[in-house]
Protein backbone atom coordinates (compact mmCIF):
# COMPACT_ATOMS: atom_id res chain seq x y z
CA UNK A 205 0.00 0.00 0.00
CA UNK A 206 1.19 3.54 -0.74
CA UNK A 207 -0.08 6.39 1.45
CA UNK A 208 0.84 9.95 2.30
CA UNK A 209 2.03 10.78 5.80
CA UNK A 210 -0.17 13.86 5.97
CA UNK A 211 -3.26 11.67 5.66
CA UNK A 212 -2.39 10.46 9.17
CA UNK A 213 -3.57 12.45 12.21
CA UNK A 214 -0.85 14.20 14.20
CA UNK A 215 0.57 11.88 16.86
CA UNK A 216 -0.25 8.63 15.02
CA UNK A 217 1.93 5.69 16.10
CA UNK A 218 2.68 3.02 13.49
CA UNK A 219 4.20 -0.37 14.32
CA UNK A 220 6.45 -2.49 12.15
CA UNK A 221 8.95 -5.31 12.30
CA UNK A 222 11.26 -3.43 9.91
CA UNK A 223 11.25 0.33 9.28
CA UNK A 224 13.13 1.43 6.13
CA UNK A 225 14.05 5.12 5.96
CA UNK A 226 14.31 6.38 2.38
CA UNK A 227 12.72 5.18 -0.86
CA UNK A 228 15.61 5.38 -3.33
CA UNK A 229 17.17 2.34 -5.02
CA UNK A 230 18.66 1.10 -1.71
CA UNK A 231 15.51 1.34 0.42
CA UNK A 232 13.19 0.12 -2.35
CA UNK A 233 15.40 -2.94 -2.93
CA UNK A 234 15.35 -3.88 0.76
CA UNK A 235 11.54 -3.40 0.91
CA UNK A 236 10.96 -5.35 -2.33
CA UNK A 237 13.11 -8.22 -1.07
CA UNK A 238 11.07 -8.35 2.15
CA UNK A 239 7.74 -8.20 0.25
CA UNK A 240 5.65 -11.34 0.58
CA UNK A 241 7.26 -12.39 3.88
CA UNK A 242 5.54 -12.54 7.25
CA UNK A 243 7.30 -9.32 8.29
CA UNK A 244 5.43 -6.06 8.60
CA UNK A 245 7.54 -3.47 6.76
CA UNK A 246 7.07 0.31 6.75
CA UNK A 247 9.07 2.46 4.32
CA UNK A 248 9.16 6.22 4.95
CA UNK A 249 10.09 8.49 2.03
CA UNK A 250 10.62 12.24 2.44
CA UNK A 251 9.38 13.04 -1.07
CA UNK A 252 6.26 12.36 -3.10
CA UNK A 253 5.50 10.15 -6.08
CA UNK A 254 8.17 9.50 -8.73
CA UNK A 255 8.11 11.91 -11.61
CA UNK A 256 9.96 13.38 -14.49
CA UNK A 257 13.26 15.13 -13.71
CA UNK A 258 12.68 18.58 -12.28
CA UNK A 259 16.30 19.66 -12.64
CA UNK A 260 18.58 19.65 -9.69
CA UNK A 261 17.96 22.22 -7.00
CA UNK A 262 20.47 23.95 -4.77
CA UNK A 263 22.54 21.77 -2.51
CA UNK A 264 20.99 20.82 0.79
CA UNK A 265 24.48 21.01 2.25
CA UNK A 266 24.30 24.33 4.10
CA UNK A 267 28.01 25.13 3.90
CA UNK A 268 31.14 23.56 2.50
CA UNK A 269 34.86 23.99 3.09
CA UNK A 270 37.79 22.54 1.21
CA UNK A 271 38.58 22.76 -2.48
CA UNK A 272 35.86 20.49 -3.90
CA UNK A 273 32.26 21.63 -4.34
CA UNK A 274 29.59 19.73 -2.38
CA UNK A 275 27.13 17.44 -4.22
CA UNK A 276 23.92 18.89 -5.60
CA UNK A 277 20.75 17.90 -3.84
CA UNK A 278 18.47 15.41 -5.55
CA UNK A 279 14.83 16.52 -5.13
CA UNK A 280 13.18 14.05 -2.74
CA UNK A 281 10.84 11.62 -4.48
CA UNK A 282 10.05 7.90 -4.34
CA UNK A 283 12.75 6.34 -6.51
CA UNK A 284 15.41 8.74 -5.17
CA UNK A 285 18.26 9.30 -7.60
CA UNK A 286 16.60 7.03 -10.20
CA UNK A 287 14.28 9.95 -11.05
CA UNK A 288 17.34 11.84 -12.35
CA UNK A 289 19.04 9.19 -14.46
CA UNK A 290 19.92 10.91 -17.67
CA UNK A 291 22.05 8.75 -19.95
CA UNK A 292 20.15 8.81 -23.23
CA UNK A 293 19.61 5.36 -24.70
CA UNK A 294 18.20 4.67 -28.17
CA UNK A 295 14.43 4.99 -28.69
CA UNK A 296 14.34 8.03 -26.39
CA UNK A 297 14.82 5.94 -23.28
CA UNK A 298 16.83 7.07 -20.28
CA UNK A 299 19.25 4.78 -18.47
CA UNK A 300 21.94 4.42 -15.91
CA UNK A 301 25.39 2.85 -15.99
CA UNK A 302 25.75 -0.45 -14.16
CA UNK A 303 29.10 -2.05 -13.47
CA UNK A 304 30.46 -4.22 -10.64
CA UNK A 305 33.52 -3.26 -8.65
CA UNK A 306 36.67 -5.17 -9.62
CA UNK A 307 38.04 -7.76 -7.13
CA UNK A 308 41.06 -5.61 -6.24
CA UNK A 309 38.78 -2.63 -5.46
CA UNK A 310 37.85 -4.51 -2.28
CA UNK A 311 41.41 -5.37 -1.28
CA UNK A 312 43.73 -3.54 1.08
CA UNK A 313 46.13 -1.69 -1.23
CA UNK A 314 49.31 -0.54 0.52
CA UNK A 315 49.32 2.80 -1.34
CA UNK A 316 45.64 3.61 -0.74
CA UNK A 317 45.03 4.87 2.81
CA UNK A 318 42.09 3.28 4.65
CA UNK A 319 41.47 0.75 1.87
CA UNK A 320 40.08 -2.77 2.28
CA UNK A 321 36.52 -4.07 2.58
CA UNK A 322 35.44 -6.45 5.36
CA UNK A 323 33.80 -8.76 2.79
CA UNK A 324 35.37 -10.64 -0.11
CA UNK A 325 34.63 -10.05 -3.75
CA UNK A 326 33.32 -13.61 -4.19
CA UNK A 327 30.77 -12.93 -1.41
CA UNK A 328 29.72 -9.74 -3.23
CA UNK A 329 29.69 -11.50 -6.60
CA UNK A 330 26.91 -13.88 -5.46
CA UNK A 331 24.77 -10.78 -4.90
CA UNK A 332 25.88 -9.08 -8.13
CA UNK A 333 24.24 -11.96 -9.96
CA UNK A 334 20.98 -11.42 -8.09
CA UNK A 335 21.28 -7.64 -8.56
CA UNK A 336 21.54 -8.16 -12.32
CA UNK A 337 18.31 -10.14 -12.31
CA UNK A 338 16.63 -7.64 -9.98
CA UNK A 339 17.52 -4.80 -12.39
CA UNK A 340 16.40 -6.76 -15.45
CA UNK A 341 19.92 -6.71 -16.91
CA UNK A 342 21.23 -9.13 -19.50
CA UNK A 343 22.66 -12.45 -18.36
CA UNK A 344 25.65 -11.55 -20.54
CA UNK A 345 28.37 -10.22 -18.30
CA UNK A 346 30.77 -7.33 -18.01
CA UNK A 347 33.88 -8.88 -19.53
CA UNK A 348 35.29 -7.83 -22.85
CA UNK A 349 35.25 -11.41 -24.17
CA UNK A 350 31.45 -11.51 -23.95
CA UNK A 351 31.03 -8.46 -26.19
CA UNK A 352 34.01 -8.39 -28.51
CA UNK A 353 33.57 -9.72 -32.06
CA UNK A 354 35.01 -8.97 -35.49
CA UNK A 355 32.78 -5.92 -35.94
CA UNK A 356 33.52 -4.69 -32.42
CA UNK A 357 37.24 -5.26 -31.77
CA UNK A 358 39.11 -3.96 -28.74
CA UNK A 359 41.62 -1.15 -29.16
CA UNK A 360 45.12 -2.65 -29.10
CA UNK A 361 46.17 -1.15 -25.77
CA UNK A 362 46.62 -4.21 -23.56
CA UNK A 363 50.34 -4.57 -24.26
CA UNK A 364 50.60 -1.02 -22.92
CA UNK A 365 48.67 -1.53 -19.69
CA UNK A 366 45.06 -0.67 -20.58
CA UNK A 367 42.21 -3.10 -20.87
CA UNK A 368 38.52 -2.67 -21.71
CA UNK A 369 35.60 -3.21 -19.34
CA UNK A 370 31.94 -3.15 -20.32
CA UNK A 371 29.11 -1.22 -18.68
CA UNK A 372 25.44 -2.18 -18.98
CA UNK A 373 22.56 0.27 -18.79
CA UNK A 374 19.47 -0.25 -16.64
CA UNK A 375 16.17 1.57 -16.80
CA UNK A 376 15.08 3.92 -13.99
CA UNK A 377 11.57 2.48 -14.32
CA UNK A 378 12.69 -0.50 -12.21
CA UNK A 379 12.51 1.89 -9.26
CA UNK A 380 10.09 4.56 -10.43
CA UNK A 381 7.43 2.14 -11.76
CA UNK A 382 7.89 -1.63 -11.29
CA UNK A 383 8.91 -1.77 -7.63
CA UNK A 384 6.51 1.03 -6.78
CA UNK A 385 3.70 -1.11 -8.22
CA UNK A 386 4.91 -4.28 -6.46
CA UNK A 387 4.90 -2.47 -3.12
CA UNK A 388 1.52 -0.81 -3.82
CA UNK A 389 0.00 -4.29 -4.31
CA UNK A 390 1.84 -5.93 -1.43
CA UNK A 391 0.08 -6.87 1.81
CA UNK A 392 3.03 -6.72 4.21
CA UNK A 393 4.75 -3.49 3.05
CA UNK A 394 3.36 0.02 3.59
CA UNK A 395 5.06 2.97 1.92
CA UNK A 396 4.44 6.41 3.44
CA UNK A 397 5.33 9.39 1.26
CA UNK A 398 6.02 13.04 2.15
CA UNK A 399 7.38 12.22 5.59
CA UNK A 400 10.92 13.15 6.64
CA UNK A 401 12.45 11.09 9.41
CA UNK A 402 14.14 13.47 11.83
CA UNK A 403 15.05 11.80 15.07
CA UNK A 404 15.94 8.20 15.74
CA UNK A 405 15.28 7.46 19.39
CA UNK A 406 15.66 4.64 21.88
CA UNK A 407 18.09 3.24 24.40
CA UNK A 408 21.87 3.70 24.07
CA UNK A 409 22.51 0.67 21.86
CA UNK A 410 19.04 0.04 20.49
CA UNK A 411 16.65 2.17 18.46
CA UNK A 412 12.98 1.88 19.36
CA UNK A 413 11.25 4.46 17.16
CA UNK A 414 11.70 7.27 14.66
CA UNK A 415 9.87 10.58 14.52
CA UNK A 416 8.54 11.56 11.09
CA UNK A 417 7.73 15.18 10.22
CA UNK A 418 5.13 15.81 7.55
CA UNK A 419 4.46 19.26 6.22
CA UNK A 420 2.83 21.55 8.72
CA UNK A 421 0.45 18.79 9.73
CA UNK A 422 2.51 17.33 12.53
CA UNK A 423 4.48 14.29 13.53
CA UNK A 424 4.06 10.56 13.24
CA UNK A 425 5.98 7.98 15.20
CA UNK A 426 7.11 4.63 13.77
CA UNK A 427 8.05 1.93 16.26
CA UNK A 428 9.95 -1.05 14.92
CA UNK A 429 12.20 -3.94 15.89
CA UNK A 430 14.76 -3.29 13.13
CA UNK A 431 15.64 -0.10 11.26
CA UNK A 432 17.33 0.35 7.89
CA UNK A 433 18.82 3.75 7.05
CA UNK A 434 18.58 4.14 3.26
CA UNK A 435 18.43 7.92 2.98
CA UNK A 436 21.47 8.41 0.69
CA UNK A 437 25.17 9.05 1.33
CA UNK A 438 24.74 12.42 3.05
CA UNK A 439 21.48 11.83 4.90
CA UNK A 440 22.43 8.44 6.39
CA UNK A 441 25.27 10.22 8.21
CA UNK A 442 23.05 13.21 9.01
CA UNK A 443 20.45 10.97 10.70
CA UNK A 444 23.08 9.27 12.84
CA UNK A 445 24.82 12.52 13.73
CA UNK A 446 21.44 14.00 14.72
CA UNK A 447 21.02 11.14 17.20
CA UNK A 448 23.80 12.83 19.21
CA UNK A 449 21.43 15.77 19.71
CA UNK A 450 18.90 13.51 21.41
CA UNK A 451 18.93 11.77 24.72
CA UNK A 452 18.45 8.05 24.29
CA UNK A 453 19.71 6.38 21.13
CA UNK A 454 23.42 7.05 20.55
CA UNK A 455 23.96 5.48 17.15
CA UNK A 456 26.64 7.90 16.01
CA UNK A 457 30.30 6.92 16.36
CA UNK A 458 33.63 8.65 15.83
CA UNK A 459 33.79 7.68 12.16
CA UNK A 460 30.21 8.74 11.32
CA UNK A 461 30.24 11.21 8.43
CA UNK A 462 34.00 10.81 7.86
CA UNK A 463 35.81 9.32 4.84
CA UNK A 464 33.37 11.11 2.51
CA UNK A 465 34.17 10.15 -1.06
CA UNK A 466 32.61 10.50 -4.52
CA UNK A 467 33.94 10.07 -8.04
CA UNK A 468 35.29 12.91 -10.13
CA UNK A 469 34.90 13.12 -13.90
CA UNK A 470 37.78 14.81 -15.61
CA UNK A 471 38.34 15.95 -19.18
CA UNK A 472 41.91 14.67 -19.52
CA UNK A 473 42.66 15.46 -23.16
CA UNK A 474 41.91 14.63 -26.76
CA UNK A 475 43.03 11.90 -29.14
CA UNK A 476 43.39 12.75 -32.82
CA UNK A 477 43.36 9.32 -34.46
CA UNK A 478 45.88 8.38 -37.12
CA UNK A 479 43.13 6.48 -38.95
CA UNK A 480 39.81 8.41 -39.25
CA UNK A 481 38.09 5.06 -39.93
CA UNK A 482 38.34 4.42 -36.18
CA UNK A 483 35.10 6.37 -35.69
CA UNK A 484 33.31 3.44 -37.36
CA UNK A 485 35.42 0.56 -36.02
CA UNK A 486 35.60 1.57 -32.35
CA UNK A 487 31.92 0.74 -31.75
CA UNK A 488 32.85 -1.31 -28.66
CA UNK A 489 33.47 2.06 -26.92
CA UNK A 490 30.22 3.59 -28.12
CA UNK A 491 26.92 3.25 -26.22
CA UNK A 492 25.17 0.74 -28.48
CA UNK A 493 22.38 -1.78 -28.15
CA UNK A 494 23.38 -5.37 -28.92
CA UNK A 495 21.54 -8.56 -28.00
CA UNK A 496 18.77 -6.27 -26.63
CA UNK A 497 21.25 -4.81 -24.15
CA UNK A 498 22.72 -1.31 -24.06
CA UNK A 499 26.44 -1.57 -23.40
CA UNK A 500 29.56 0.59 -23.61
CA UNK A 501 33.28 -0.12 -23.21
CA UNK A 502 35.68 1.96 -21.12
CA UNK A 503 39.47 1.90 -20.97
CA UNK A 504 40.82 0.90 -17.58
CA UNK A 505 44.37 0.41 -16.33
CA UNK A 506 45.35 -3.19 -15.59
CA UNK A 507 45.92 -4.26 -12.00
CA UNK A 508 49.66 -4.49 -12.77
CA UNK A 509 49.74 -0.87 -13.96
CA UNK A 510 47.81 0.33 -10.87
CA UNK A 511 50.20 -1.53 -8.58
CA UNK A 512 53.39 -0.44 -10.34
CA UNK A 513 52.41 3.22 -10.40
CA UNK A 514 50.58 3.18 -7.05
CA UNK A 515 47.49 4.89 -8.41
CA UNK A 516 43.75 4.70 -7.81
CA UNK A 517 41.34 2.99 -10.21
CA UNK A 518 39.84 4.80 -13.21
CA UNK A 519 37.80 4.30 -16.36
CA UNK A 520 38.08 6.44 -19.50
CA UNK A 521 35.39 7.15 -22.07
CA UNK A 522 35.96 8.11 -25.69
CA UNK A 523 33.59 10.82 -26.92
CA UNK A 524 33.87 11.80 -30.57
CA UNK A 525 34.08 15.48 -31.43
CA UNK A 526 33.85 17.25 -34.77
CA UNK A 527 37.00 18.75 -36.32
CA UNK A 528 38.21 21.89 -34.50
CA UNK A 529 36.72 24.32 -37.09
CA UNK A 530 33.24 22.80 -36.79
CA UNK A 531 33.55 22.76 -33.03
CA UNK A 532 34.27 26.49 -33.09
CA UNK A 533 31.25 26.90 -35.37
CA UNK A 534 29.09 24.99 -32.85
CA UNK A 535 30.27 27.32 -30.08
CA UNK A 536 29.43 30.32 -32.28
CA UNK A 537 25.97 28.92 -33.07
CA UNK A 538 25.33 28.29 -29.36
CA UNK A 539 26.36 31.84 -28.44
CA UNK A 540 24.20 33.29 -31.25
CA UNK A 541 21.18 31.25 -30.14
CA UNK A 542 21.64 32.13 -26.48
CA UNK A 543 22.74 35.70 -27.33
CA UNK A 544 25.73 35.25 -25.04
CA UNK A 545 28.51 36.28 -27.47
CA UNK A 546 31.21 38.13 -25.58
CA UNK A 547 31.78 41.72 -26.76
CA UNK A 548 34.95 41.93 -28.83
CA UNK A 549 34.80 38.33 -30.12
CA UNK A 550 35.03 38.20 -33.92
CA UNK A 551 31.75 37.55 -35.71
CA UNK A 552 31.55 34.03 -37.19
CA UNK A 553 31.78 34.02 -40.99
CA UNK A 554 28.78 33.01 -43.12
CA UNK A 555 30.88 30.16 -44.57
CA UNK A 556 31.70 28.81 -41.13
CA UNK A 557 28.06 28.99 -40.03
CA UNK A 558 26.94 27.26 -43.24
CA UNK A 559 29.42 24.38 -42.74
CA UNK A 560 28.32 24.03 -39.14
CA UNK A 561 24.64 24.06 -40.12
CA UNK A 562 25.34 21.30 -42.66
CA UNK A 563 27.13 19.25 -40.01
CA UNK A 564 24.21 19.65 -37.57
CA UNK A 565 21.63 18.78 -40.24
CA UNK A 566 23.50 15.67 -41.43
CA UNK A 567 24.22 14.39 -37.96
CA UNK A 568 20.74 15.18 -36.69
CA UNK A 569 19.02 13.45 -39.59
CA UNK A 570 21.13 10.35 -39.18
CA UNK A 571 20.72 10.27 -35.41
CA UNK A 572 16.94 10.53 -35.76
CA UNK A 573 16.75 7.93 -38.57
CA UNK A 574 19.29 5.36 -37.38
CA UNK A 575 19.40 5.75 -33.63
CA UNK A 576 15.98 7.19 -32.82
CA UNK A 577 17.87 9.62 -30.67
CA UNK A 578 17.88 13.39 -30.74
CA UNK A 579 20.96 15.55 -31.38
CA UNK A 580 22.89 17.69 -30.57
CA UNK A 581 25.01 15.67 -28.07
CA UNK A 582 26.89 12.85 -29.74
CA UNK A 583 27.77 10.84 -26.68
CA UNK A 584 26.15 7.65 -27.95
CA UNK A 585 25.34 5.96 -31.23
CA UNK A 586 28.21 7.68 -33.04
CA UNK A 587 29.74 4.52 -34.48
CA UNK A 588 26.61 4.03 -36.61
CA UNK A 589 26.80 7.46 -38.28
CA UNK A 590 28.42 6.83 -41.61
CA UNK A 591 28.27 10.30 -43.16
CA UNK A 592 29.52 12.38 -40.24
CA UNK A 593 33.11 13.47 -40.14
CA UNK A 594 34.47 13.48 -36.61
CA UNK A 595 37.93 14.88 -35.99
CA UNK A 596 39.02 13.58 -32.60
CA UNK A 597 37.96 11.88 -29.41
CA UNK A 598 37.68 13.83 -26.22
CA UNK A 599 38.85 11.52 -23.41
CA UNK A 600 36.91 11.75 -20.14
CA UNK A 601 38.12 9.81 -17.11
CA UNK A 602 36.11 8.89 -14.02
CA UNK A 603 38.49 8.36 -11.12
CA UNK A 604 38.27 6.72 -7.75
CA UNK A 605 39.14 9.15 -4.93
CA UNK A 606 41.07 8.16 -1.82
CA UNK A 607 39.08 7.77 1.42
CA UNK A 608 40.42 10.58 3.61
CA UNK A 609 39.30 10.76 7.26
CA UNK A 610 39.27 14.58 7.08
CA UNK A 611 36.74 14.66 4.25
CA UNK A 612 33.47 14.61 6.07
CA UNK A 613 29.82 15.45 6.52
CA UNK A 614 29.01 17.08 9.85
CA UNK A 615 26.09 19.04 11.28
CA UNK A 616 26.04 22.83 11.10
CA UNK A 617 23.91 25.38 12.89
CA UNK A 618 21.55 26.14 9.98
CA UNK A 619 18.18 24.42 10.36
CA UNK A 620 15.70 22.98 7.85
CA UNK A 621 11.95 23.72 7.83
CA UNK A 622 11.43 21.14 10.60
CA UNK A 623 14.09 22.69 12.83
CA UNK A 624 16.61 19.87 12.16
CA UNK A 625 20.27 20.80 11.82
CA UNK A 626 21.46 20.79 8.20
CA UNK A 627 24.65 19.06 7.07
CA UNK A 628 27.88 20.87 6.25
CA UNK A 629 30.90 19.40 4.51
CA UNK A 630 34.64 19.47 4.30
CA UNK A 631 35.93 17.99 1.02
CA UNK A 632 39.34 18.41 -0.54
CA UNK A 633 41.58 16.66 -3.02
CA UNK A 634 43.94 14.06 -1.57
CA UNK A 635 47.45 14.07 -3.00
CA UNK A 636 46.89 10.49 -4.23
CA UNK A 637 43.87 11.72 -6.28
CA UNK A 638 46.01 14.33 -8.05
CA UNK A 639 48.87 11.86 -8.52
CA UNK A 640 46.36 9.44 -10.08
CA UNK A 641 44.96 11.98 -12.56
CA UNK A 642 48.45 13.04 -13.69
CA UNK A 643 49.92 9.54 -13.88
CA UNK A 644 46.93 7.85 -15.48
CA UNK A 645 46.72 10.56 -18.15
CA UNK A 646 50.42 10.24 -18.93
CA UNK A 647 50.11 6.45 -19.11
CA UNK A 648 47.13 6.73 -21.47
CA UNK A 649 49.08 9.15 -23.69
CA UNK A 650 51.99 6.68 -23.88
CA UNK A 651 49.65 3.78 -24.61
CA UNK A 652 47.92 5.69 -27.47
CA UNK A 653 51.29 6.67 -28.90
CA UNK A 654 52.92 3.21 -28.61
CA UNK A 655 49.92 1.48 -30.15
CA UNK A 656 50.00 4.09 -32.97
CA UNK A 657 46.35 4.94 -32.42
CA UNK A 658 46.99 8.64 -32.72
CA UNK A 659 48.23 11.85 -31.13
CA UNK A 660 47.05 12.55 -27.59
CA UNK A 661 47.01 16.12 -26.32
CA UNK A 662 46.51 16.34 -22.55
CA UNK A 663 44.46 19.15 -21.04
CA UNK A 664 46.76 21.63 -19.34
CA UNK A 665 46.15 22.11 -15.60
CA UNK A 666 48.39 23.43 -12.87
CA UNK A 667 46.83 22.93 -9.51
CA UNK A 668 43.48 21.28 -10.20
CA UNK A 669 42.19 18.99 -12.97
CA UNK A 670 39.40 20.07 -15.33
CA UNK A 671 36.18 18.67 -13.85
CA UNK A 672 33.33 17.93 -16.24
CA UNK A 673 30.78 17.80 -13.36
CA UNK A 674 32.08 20.26 -10.75
CA UNK A 675 29.89 18.98 -7.90
CA UNK A 676 31.07 15.37 -8.14
CA UNK A 677 29.33 12.48 -9.83
CA UNK A 678 26.24 12.19 -7.54
CA UNK A 679 27.76 9.14 -5.82
CA UNK A 680 28.12 10.28 -2.17
CA UNK A 681 29.85 7.44 -0.35
CA UNK A 682 31.86 6.30 2.66
CA UNK A 683 30.11 8.18 5.49
CA UNK A 684 28.90 5.02 7.31
CA UNK A 685 31.59 2.74 5.92
CA UNK A 686 31.77 -0.98 6.67
CA UNK A 687 34.75 -2.33 8.59
CA UNK A 688 35.94 -4.41 11.48
CA UNK A 689 37.28 -1.53 13.57
CA UNK A 690 34.78 0.82 15.26
CA UNK A 691 37.23 3.72 15.25
CA UNK A 692 37.63 3.71 11.46
CA UNK A 693 34.22 2.40 10.40
CA UNK A 694 30.57 2.77 11.39
CA UNK A 695 29.00 -0.54 10.34
CA UNK A 696 30.15 -4.15 10.49
CA UNK A 697 30.36 -6.62 7.61
CA UNK A 698 26.58 -7.13 7.80
CA UNK A 699 25.91 -3.37 7.48
CA UNK A 700 24.77 -3.19 11.13
CA UNK A 701 25.94 -0.24 13.22
CA UNK A 702 28.81 -1.20 15.53
CA UNK A 703 27.04 0.81 18.20
CA UNK A 704 23.52 -0.61 17.98
CA UNK A 705 21.95 -4.04 17.89
CA UNK A 706 19.07 -3.27 15.51
CA UNK A 707 20.07 -0.47 13.10
CA UNK A 708 21.37 -1.25 9.61
CA UNK A 709 22.48 0.85 6.65
CA UNK A 710 21.87 0.47 2.91
CA UNK A 711 23.47 2.54 0.15
CA UNK A 712 26.89 3.74 -0.97
CA UNK A 713 27.62 5.27 2.45
CA UNK A 714 28.66 1.69 3.28
CA UNK A 715 31.49 1.61 0.73
CA UNK A 716 34.98 1.78 2.32
CA UNK A 717 36.46 2.51 -1.13
CA UNK A 718 34.61 3.16 -4.37
CA UNK A 719 36.65 1.85 -7.32
CA UNK A 720 35.76 3.79 -10.46
CA UNK A 721 32.46 1.98 -11.15
CA UNK A 722 29.20 3.87 -10.72
CA UNK A 723 27.69 2.63 -7.46
CA UNK A 724 24.10 1.53 -8.02
CA UNK A 725 24.74 -2.11 -9.00
CA UNK A 726 26.80 -2.53 -5.81
CA UNK A 727 24.14 -0.66 -3.78
CA UNK A 728 21.47 -3.08 -5.03
CA UNK A 729 23.72 -6.13 -4.43
CA UNK A 730 24.41 -5.04 -0.84
CA UNK A 731 20.72 -4.23 -0.26
CA UNK A 732 19.70 -7.74 -1.38
CA UNK A 733 22.40 -9.15 0.92
CA UNK A 734 21.05 -7.04 3.79
CA UNK A 735 17.48 -8.27 3.18
CA UNK A 736 18.76 -11.89 3.29
CA UNK A 737 20.40 -11.09 6.60
CA UNK A 738 17.37 -9.27 8.02
CA UNK A 739 14.75 -11.84 7.04
CA UNK A 740 15.59 -14.55 9.62
CA UNK A 741 16.79 -12.18 12.35
CA UNK A 742 13.77 -9.91 11.91
CA UNK A 743 11.40 -12.91 12.01
CA UNK A 744 13.05 -14.08 15.24
CA UNK A 745 12.74 -10.63 16.83
CA UNK A 746 9.20 -10.25 15.51
CA UNK A 747 8.18 -13.19 17.71
CA UNK A 748 8.21 -10.52 20.46
CA UNK A 749 5.60 -7.99 19.27
CA UNK A 750 6.48 -4.30 19.27
CA UNK A 751 5.05 -2.76 22.40
CA UNK A 752 2.65 0.18 22.38
Ligand SMILES: Cc1cc2nc3c(=O)[nH]c(=O)nc-3n(C[C@H](O)[C@H](O)[C@H](O)COP(=O)(O)OP(=O)(O)OC[C@H]3O[C@@H](n4cnc5c(N)ncnc54)[C@H](O)[C@@H]3O)c2cc1C
Nearest residue numbers: 226228229230250280284285301401435436711722723724
Ligand atom coordinates in the same frame (compact mmCIF):
# COMPACT_ATOMS: atom_id res chain seq x y z
C1 LIG B 1 21.96 12.72 -12.63
C2 LIG B 1 22.39 11.45 -11.97
C3 LIG B 1 22.99 10.43 -12.74
C4 LIG B 1 23.40 9.25 -12.12
N1 LIG B 1 23.96 8.27 -12.89
C5 LIG B 1 24.32 7.11 -12.32
C6 LIG B 1 24.85 6.05 -13.11
O1 LIG B 1 25.01 6.16 -14.33
N2 LIG B 1 25.14 4.87 -12.48
C7 LIG B 1 24.99 4.70 -11.13
O2 LIG B 1 25.31 3.62 -10.63
N3 LIG B 1 24.50 5.71 -10.37
C8 LIG B 1 24.17 6.88 -10.92
N4 LIG B 1 23.67 7.89 -10.16
C9 LIG B 1 23.66 7.70 -8.70
C10 LIG B 1 22.44 6.91 -8.25
O3 LIG B 1 21.28 7.64 -8.52
C11 LIG B 1 22.62 6.63 -6.76
O4 LIG B 1 23.68 5.71 -6.61
C12 LIG B 1 21.37 5.99 -6.15
O5 LIG B 1 20.23 6.78 -6.37
C13 LIG B 1 21.60 5.84 -4.66
O6 LIG B 1 20.49 5.19 -4.11
P1 LIG B 1 20.08 5.37 -2.58
O7 LIG B 1 18.76 4.74 -2.42
O8 LIG B 1 21.20 4.93 -1.73
O9 LIG B 1 19.99 6.94 -2.36
P2 LIG B 1 19.00 8.01 -3.03
O10 LIG B 1 18.71 7.66 -4.43
O11 LIG B 1 19.58 9.33 -2.72
O12 LIG B 1 17.65 7.82 -2.22
C14 LIG B 1 17.53 8.23 -0.88
C15 LIG B 1 16.05 8.50 -0.63
O13 LIG B 1 15.89 8.79 0.75
C16 LIG B 1 15.02 9.90 0.91
N5 LIG B 1 15.35 10.55 2.18
C17 LIG B 1 16.45 11.29 2.47
N6 LIG B 1 16.40 11.70 3.75
C18 LIG B 1 15.25 11.20 4.27
C19 LIG B 1 14.64 11.27 5.56
N7 LIG B 1 15.19 11.96 6.56
N8 LIG B 1 13.46 10.65 5.74
C20 LIG B 1 12.87 9.94 4.73
N9 LIG B 1 13.41 9.84 3.50
C21 LIG B 1 14.59 10.45 3.28
C22 LIG B 1 15.27 10.76 -0.32
O14 LIG B 1 14.17 11.58 -0.61
C23 LIG B 1 15.52 9.71 -1.38
O15 LIG B 1 14.35 9.35 -2.08
C24 LIG B 1 23.24 9.07 -10.73
C25 LIG B 1 22.62 10.08 -9.97
C26 LIG B 1 22.20 11.26 -10.58
C27 LIG B 1 21.54 12.31 -9.74
